[in-house]
Each structure stands twice: as structure tokens, then as C-alpha cells.
Amino acid sequence: MDDIKKTFATLKKSKEKALVPFIVIGDPDYQASLALAKAIARESDMLELGFAFSDPIADGPTIQAADQRAKRSGMSTKKDFQFIKELRKYTNKPINLLVYANLVYQQGIGNFYRQAKEAEVSSVLIADLPIEESTPYVKEAKRHGIMAVFTISPLTDRARIKAIAGKTTGFLYLIARLGVTGAKKTVEHSVFAMIKNIRSVTKLPIVVGFGISNKAQVHEICKAGADGVIVGSRLIQMIEKNKNNPKHLLANAAGFVRELKKGTKG
Amino acid sequence: MxxxxxxxxxxxxxxxxxxxxxxxxxxxxxxxxxxxxxxxxxxxxxNYAGRPTPLTYCPNLSKLLGCSLYLKREDLAHTGAHxxxxxxxxxxxxxxxxxxxxxxxxxxxxxxxxxxxxxxxxxxxxxxxxxxxxxxxxxxxxxxxxxxxxxxxxxxxxxxxxxxxxxxxxxxxxxxxxxxxxxxxxxxxxxxxxxxxAFFQSIIGKEARKQIVGAEGTLPDAIIACVGGGSNSIGIFKAFLNDNVRLIGVEAGGKGIKTHEHAARFADPRAGRPGIIHGAKTFVLQDDDGQIANTHSISAGLDYSAIGPEHAFLRETKRAEYSYCTDTDCLEAFQLLSRAEGIIPALESAHALGYLIQHKREFSKKVVIVNLSGRGDKDLGTVMKALHLRE
The missing domain is CATH 3.40.50.1100 (Rossmann fold)
Incomplete structure (x- = not known):
């Protein structure tokens, strides 16, 4: 498995930024999701994979629907980890997990990170875990050699950015706009100031997500100094649209990610 | 922390x-x-909400149940609930x-x-x-x-x-x-x-404490309140935390605990345990992985999978006790209060009374306050439908 730090360092040398597609594990079902993860892993630099949750309060309607499809297809925490283990046969690229706190808590925090380690997960981001509550989670992540990823929002002030960076070991996930996840066509200009602001207090990689759905946005954000871009909802809309046509889905999704990847170069 | x-x-x-x-x-x-x-x-x-709300003695129900029953009348606050x-x-x-x-x-x-x-x-x-x-x-x-x-x-x-x-x-x-x-x-x-x-709702208990001492010359033996998230119950409990008064929270027992169609977080050890939902660590109904469970109650206000964290604490420290009342027992209480005292309660509040009716022997000759958290006009449709189906 490739190290997150090494991935960002290698990209830097070749003057590229990281393209990180996000999907929910098991959407629309285990096999189709695995085929999709394999296909998009080939076209990108890192994967972000979500565990479906019943009440995803940080997510908009697109990802909520993906969570519902995955749950209906019979996914569970055990199957989610099994999925990643299987995926690991096909890709060494870093995998960032996106989960909600209760899914970690119910496994037993240490046990969750142990399973993540066994599945060769690189880092974990817990959507509803601010740094104030993070001590036991960060401790267990460290113990199992998993990196901790935290988010920064447009409302996070400078002192808090420093505090968050102090807890983060993987990369900082900058939320590009107020609100929940969901595809938008343009970038809000506050993002550029936020990237500068974060850069002035930490050397950690900055990866930007929420509302990014096209190559022009990817390019704009990379130009502004981000180290990577996460694209989720637009990709998941493709799953929704093509869930009964797996071949079409694979070709479309791979093509979409390939196109976005171009936006991270030069 | x-x-x-x-x-x-x-x-x-x-x-x-x-x-x-x-x-x-x-x-x-x-x-x-x-x-x-x-x-x-x-x-x-x-001047706007009409407080203090009365503490009403219920002579007919008291006789029927063998206790001295008072209702804290939050149903009479402006908009009809606490x-x-x-x-x-x-x-x-x-x-x-x-x-x-x-x-x-x-x-x-x-x-x-x-x-x-x-x-x-x-x-x-x-x-x-x-x-x-x-x-x-x-x-x-x-x-x-x-x-x-x-x-x-x-x-x-x-x-x-x-x-x-x-x-x-x-x-x-x-x-x-x-x-x-x-x-x-x-x-x-x-x-x-x-x-x-809890702070904004604590007015309920402050008033009730003064009123019951005025009426009975002493504190009550027990206070009973329904618990969805737990605002009316914590509001009345707060003023009595340091007293020798039983504090009883009543959850929605729905169709019965064994049917798994309920909202009784404390009563169902299979599904109810500490978890993290909607911003807090508290007791929540969930599956083994921590996916939040769906709930059922005839009363919309109690039909929720988690309970307020202070209730989880009060239960753990044994300062308050928690039980449940089923849809059926709630409907019985709803009708009984309407006929015996001329007060139509909210289905939520009827759970608290339903518990008292089911456990009346425990409260024989005791002074009991039931927090009547709201009025029942909003529930007439649901009740008529439920009663019709049972006929």
C-alpha cells in the first residue's frame, strides 16, 4: 500500500495534484461497486470510500440516496471492510475512509481502527467528529498506524485551523462551501482565500471537496494551491442513472474521472 | 468535559x-x-405564554386510581404545550x-x-x-x-x-x-x-414545586412525565433532583417491546444502548453496526430513536427511573382523562398517565404529579382512526 505522504510527494515532483474520487461502498451493490472502485482507482491518485449510514447529516440528497442503496443491497461494517480487502488485490493507492462516528463507536474505537489496518486503509475521516471529541479516536488511529483526517470549513478561523492541523496526520479536507455535499457547477471564491489561510499555518496537504463536479473547477482549485480535489456527488449521480447498466456505468465513470484528472495537471 | x-x-x-x-x-x-x-x-x-400554568387536582381520577393525582397543566400554555x-x-x-x-x-x-x-x-x-x-x-x-x-x-x-x-x-x-x-x-x-x-423548560418544575407545597403542604411522592427527546420531563424533574421524590420518565412502548415496533430506548436491551446520533452520545435504538433504528409510536412526539443525554445520565445514576406505556394503554388513558376530568390530553402526555394507570397499586395513597405536557386537539384524527380500527 502506498503511503499518503509519498503519494503527495510524488505528485508534487511531477507537478500534479491528487484527484480523489468518492463513492459509497456497496452502491448500488457489492459487485458493481467493486468493479467501479477498481475502474476509478486506475484513473485517480487516491480513493475516498464511504460506509453507508442511516443518518448522514453532512451529506446532501445524492449521497444520502447512495447510502440507502448500499444499505438495501445488504452492506454492513463487516462487508465494508471485506470490500476494501478485496479491492486491495487490485490497487495500492491510498484509501481514505469516510464514516460517521457511531459506526466507529459501535465496533469499539480500537477494534474499528484494527479492522481498518487489516484492510490496509490509509486514513479515516469521521464526518461528525470535531477535534473536541477526537482524542480517543486519534489515539487509536495512531496506535494502528492509520492517519487521521479532519475537515476545515469556510467558517473555521485561523486559531482553529492551527488546532485542527495539530490533530491531523493525513491531509486536511477543506470544505469548499457552507452546506452539505452535492454537485455544483462553479467554485465559491472564498475557497481561494481559505487555501492561502491554511497554507500559511501548516505544511499538511490540502484537499478540497464539496460541490466539485467538472474539470474547470478542478483546475481552478489546483491552480489556487490545493494539493488535491475530491469529487463525489457527480460520480454518484452517474451510478444512480446507470445502476441497471453496469457496463455503461464503468465506461462513463472511468471516462469522467480520467477527464477530471487532466484538470490536476499543469 | x-x-x-x-x-x-x-x-x-x-x-x-x-x-x-x-x-x-x-x-x-x-x-x-x-x-x-x-x-x-x-x-x-x-404575559404572552400565560404562565404560571395551573396545577390541577383530579378528584375523579384520584378516586379511581387510589392516589392523589395532580396534573401540571402545560396544555394550558399558549399554543397548547410546554x-x-x-x-x-x-x-x-x-x-x-x-x-x-x-x-x-x-x-x-x-x-x-x-x-x-x-x-x-x-x-x-x-x-x-x-x-x-x-x-x-x-x-x-x-x-x-x-x-x-x-x-x-x-x-x-x-x-x-x-x-x-x-x-x-x-x-x-x-x-x-x-x-x-x-x-x-x-x-x-x-x-x-x-x-x-432544560434551562428554558425548568420553569415547569419550579412552578409545580411551589404549587404542590401550597396545595398539599408537602412535596409529592412521585412525578411522572413522558419522554421523547425529554424536554417536558427534564423541565419538571430539574426542580426536584435533590428531593426525596420519585422521578419517572415514560417512553413510547408502541406495539410492545417484543414487537420491536416502539421508541423505548431504555426498555429494549437488544437495540437500545449508548451511541452517537444528532450531535450527542446517548441511548439510541440501533442495529449491531450502529445504523439507527426506525421507531414506532402512536404519538408523533415520542416517535424518535434517541433520548436526551441528561436522561441517560439520570438513569445511570439511578436518580430517575424509566418505563414505558404502549399505544393501547395510551389510548385508554387518553379516553379516561377526557371523560373523568374533562381534559383531552396530547397522546404524548397520555403515555405518562397510561403508566400511572397500569401501575396504580404502586402509587396507592401517594401524591403524584403527572406532567400534562400538551393538549390533544391535534390528535383527534389519529385517535378516531385508532379507535375505529379497534371496534
Whole structure:
């Protein structure tokens, strides 16, 4: 498995930024999701994979629907980890997990990170875990050699950015706009100031997500100094649209990610 | 740790909401000691909400049950439930913080109506999230909210009840946090909500304590209140925490604990255990992985998978005890109170009375206060349907 730090360092040398597609594990079902993860892993630099949750309060309607499809297809925490283990046969690229706190808590925090380690997960981001509550989670992540990823929002002030960076070991996930996840066509200009602001207090990689759905946005954000871009909802809309046509889905999704990847170069 | 009741509570929210929750905690810490704020708040409770609400002795039911039964009449507060206390408090706080809009979630619609009312009174814009299942079963309240100038936003996701309404309200807040205050209706959610809602509702217990001492010359033996999220119960319990008074919270037993169709977080060891939902660590109904369970109750206001964290703490420290009342026993209590005392209770509040009826032997010759948290007009449709089906 490739190290997150090494991935960002290698990209830097070749003057590229990281393209990180996000999907929910098991959407629309285990096999189709695995085929999709394999296909998009080939076209990108890192994967972000979500565990479906019943009440995803940080997510908009697109990802909520993906969570519902995955749950209906019979996914569970055990199957989610099994999925990643299987995926690991096909890709060494870093995998960032996106989960909600209760899914970690119910496994037993240490046990969750142990399973993540066994599945060769690189880092974990817990959507509803601010740094104030993070001590036991960060401790267990460290113990199992998993990196901790935290988010920064447009409302996070400078002192808090420093505090968050102090807890983060993987990369900082900058939320590009107020609100929940969901595809938008343009970038809000506050993002550029936020990237500068974060850069002035930490050397950690900055990866930007929420509302990014096209190559022009990817390019704009990379130009502004981000180290990577996460694209989720637009990709998941493709799953929704093509869930009964797996071949079409694979070709479309791979093509979409390939196109976005171009936006991270030069 | 800040915002914890023992090991329960906390602030489990996305980063975008953290500055707002902290700003709110600071504003609340200031206002609860600020003479000007408190004068305005208690003034509104008195002159607008109609407080103090009476403590009514029930001679007919007392005779029937073999105890001395008093009802704390929150049904007589403006808008017909205790929810107005908290709505006025938070709306004032929101206005003081410079927010121009409030949003709320609602199950039974009582909190939505209270929020719409407080917003109208204080000149704030108002949006209320409500599951479409609840909109159907609490129609009159939907109309009331609209008349009061609020925008009722139907929630079609998940179970289309309170849990999903909270999800949507949190999502709205994440996008609008700069101008909007989330006026959460129960003693739930991230810090400072559980403590803040309990503070604004504690007027119930303060009044009841004075009133019962006035009537009986002594404190009651027991206080019984229904528990959805737990705001009316914590509101009346607070004033008696240091007294030798039994405090009993009654959860929604739905179709019975064994059917798994209920909302009794403490009564079902298979599904109810500590977890993290909607901003707090507390008792929640869930599956083995921690996926939040769907719930059932005849009363929309109790139909929710988690309980306020302070209740989890009061149960753990054995200061309060918790039981449940089924849909059937609730309906019986609903009819009995209507006929015996001429008071039509909310289905939520009927759970507290239903518990007393089922356990009347335990309370023989005792002085008991049941918190009648709301009036039942909103429930007539549901009750008529349920009674008809049983005939």
C-alpha cells in the first residue's frame, strides 16, 4: 500500500495534484461497486470510500440516496471492510475512509481502527467528529498506524485551523462551501482565500471537496494551491442513472474521472 | 468535559457547525445570568405564554386510581404545550445574537407551532422541517404553522418522521448558519442544546414545586412525565433532583417491546444502548453496526430513536427511573382523562398517565404529579382512526 505522504510527494515532483474520487461502498451493490472502485482507482491518485449510514447529516440528497442503496443491497461494517480487502488485490493507492462516528463507536474505537489496518486503509475521516471529541479516536488511529483526517470549513478561523492541523496526520479536507455535499457547477471564491489561510499555518496537504463536479473547477482549485480535489456527488449521480447498466456505468465513470484528472495537471 | 452529563452528551457535529455551536454556548452562558434577558424571558412567559400554568387536582381520577393525582397543566400554555417555553427562550437568544431566521424540526407539530409563534412574536423568519408521515397525522398543526407565517418544509427521506426532520434541519443549518439559529425543540443534540433546553423548560418544575407545597403542604411522592427527546420531563424533574421524590420518565412502548415496533430506548436491551446520533452520545435504538433504528409510536412526539443525554445520565445514576406505556394503554388513558376530568390530553402526555394507570397499586395513597405536557386537539384524527380500527 502506498503511503499518503509519498503519494503527495510524488505528485508534487511531477507537478500534479491528487484527484480523489468518492463513492459509497456497496452502491448500488457489492459487485458493481467493486468493479467501479477498481475502474476509478486506475484513473485517480487516491480513493475516498464511504460506509453507508442511516443518518448522514453532512451529506446532501445524492449521497444520502447512495447510502440507502448500499444499505438495501445488504452492506454492513463487516462487508465494508471485506470490500476494501478485496479491492486491495487490485490497487495500492491510498484509501481514505469516510464514516460517521457511531459506526466507529459501535465496533469499539480500537477494534474499528484494527479492522481498518487489516484492510490496509490509509486514513479515516469521521464526518461528525470535531477535534473536541477526537482524542480517543486519534489515539487509536495512531496506535494502528492509520492517519487521521479532519475537515476545515469556510467558517473555521485561523486559531482553529492551527488546532485542527495539530490533530491531523493525513491531509486536511477543506470544505469548499457552507452546506452539505452535492454537485455544483462553479467554485465559491472564498475557497481561494481559505487555501492561502491554511497554507500559511501548516505544511499538511490540502484537499478540497464539496460541490466539485467538472474539470474547470478542478483546475481552478489546483491552480489556487490545493494539493488535491475530491469529487463525489457527480460520480454518484452517474451510478444512480446507470445502476441497471453496469457496463455503461464503468465506461462513463472511468471516462469522467480520467477527464477530471487532466484538470490536476499543469 | 464541557457539555457532558457523566459520559453522555458532547458535541458530535460536522466542523461547519462547530463555530455556531460554540457561539451559541457562549451566548447562552451569558444570557442565563443576564438580568435584562431573564426579565424579558420571564415577562414573555407570564404575559404572552400565560404562565404560571395551573396545577390541577383530579378528584375523579384520584378516586379511581387510589392516589392523589395532580396534573401540571402545560396544555394550558399558549399554543397548547410546554414547547412554547423553550421556543420563546431560544428565539430571544437568537434575536440577541443577531440572527434573522430560525429553523426547527417537529414531530407532533407542537414544537413547530411554538417556534412559528415565537418567530412571529419576535419578528424572525421561520422554517419548520416535518416528516410527511407526521404532516399527515398532525394536520391541524401544519395549518397553524402556515397561518403563523412559517414555511413548513416536508421531509420525504428515511422514515419521514422526527429523526429525518432533524437530519434535514441540521443540513439546512450547515448551509445557513451565518444568519440562522437552529431552534432545537428537545433536550437533545450537541452541547449546549440539552442544557439550554432544560434551562428554558425548568420553569415547569419550579412552578409545580411551589404549587404542590401550597396545595398539599408537602412535596409529592412521585412525578411522572413522558419522554421523547425529554424536554417536558427534564423541565419538571430539574426542580426536584435533590428531593426525596420519585422521578419517572415514560417512553413510547408502541406495539410492545417484543414487537420491536416502539421508541423505548431504555426498555429494549437488544437495540437500545449508548451511541452517537444528532450531535450527542446517548441511548439510541440501533442495529449491531450502529445504523439507527426506525421507531414506532402512536404519538408523533415520542416517535424518535434517541433520548436526551441528561436522561441517560439520570438513569445511570439511578436518580430517575424509566418505563414505558404502549399505544393501547395510551389510548385508554387518553379516553379516561377526557371523560373523568374533562381534559383531552396530547397522546404524548397520555403515555405518562397510561403508566400511572397500569401501575396504580404502586402509587396507592401517594401524591403524584403527572406532567400534562400538551393538549390533544391535534390528535383527534389519529385517535378516531385508532379507535375505529379497534371496534
Amino acid at each position: 464541557e457539555g457532558y452529563f457523566g459520559k453522555y452528551g458532547g458535541m458530535f457535529i460536522p466542523e461547519t457547525l462547530v463555530p455556531a455551536a460554540k457561539e451559541l454556548a457562549k451566548a447562552f452562558a451569558h444570557c442565563k445570568k443576564d438580568k435584562k434577558f431573564l426579565t424579558e424571558f420571564y415577562g414573555l412567559l407570564k 414547547k412554547i417555553n423553550n421556543a420563546l427562550g431560544q428565539a430571544l437568544l437568537a434575536r440577541n445574537m443577531g440572527k434573522t431566521r430560525v429553523i426547527a424540526e417537529t414531530g407532533a407539530g407542537q414544537h413547530g407551532v411554538a417556534t412559528a409563534t415565537a418567530a412571529a412574536k419576535l419578528g424572525l423568519e421561520c422554517g419548520v422541517y416535518m416528516g410527511t408521515v407526521d404532516m399527515e397525522r398532525q394536520k391541524p398543526n401544519v395549518l397553524r404553522m402556515r397561518l403563523l407565517g412559517a414555511k413548513v418544509i416536508p421531509v420525504n427521506s428515511g422514515t419521514k418522521t422526527l429523526k429525518d426532520a432533524i437530519n434535514e434541519a441540521l443540513r439546512d443549518w450547515t448551509a445557513t448558519v451565518e444568519t440562522t439559529h437552529y431552534l432545537l425543540g428537545s433536550a437533545l443534540g450537541p452541547h449546549p442544546y440539552p442544557a439550554m433546553v
